[in-house]
Amino acid sequence: KTGVIIQLADISVVHPKRVIEDVLVKVNELIFPADFYVIKIEEDSTPGFSDLLLGRPFFSTTNTKINVRSGTITME
Template identity: 45%
Template sequence: MQLSLVDCSIVHPYGILHDVLVRVAEIVFPADFVILDMEEDREVEPLLLSRPFLATGRALIDVEMGELMLRTH
């Protein structure tokens, strides 16, 4: 799989998380997340993830390394 970004560059996903349960208000639905390995760009707004979402994904955050990992099992 390859993705065409808004700047017309082509990237290959690092991986895909399938059927992750996402809750919005009282609705829970499965969603797929495409994982990209991208360079840091201070001009781009960061993706904000809520605490409940991070808890559902059993997130591991390494601030020093700048990494966030969501476990699927």
């Protein structure tokens, strides 16, 4: 365990199993180091969808736009 507690949108909490540090993430022409927490979540039965949780600092740095209506995420 990592000693970190993450509160999800439904107010439940999870304890990450481990952290993967300093993963290089490329957004357009920029590369950012990011840490990822590995958590166990219940499998969604919706075909073609997967869950990815990113934090506000990452969204802010990459100028992320989330369009809920169209189901798209754009990073600039």
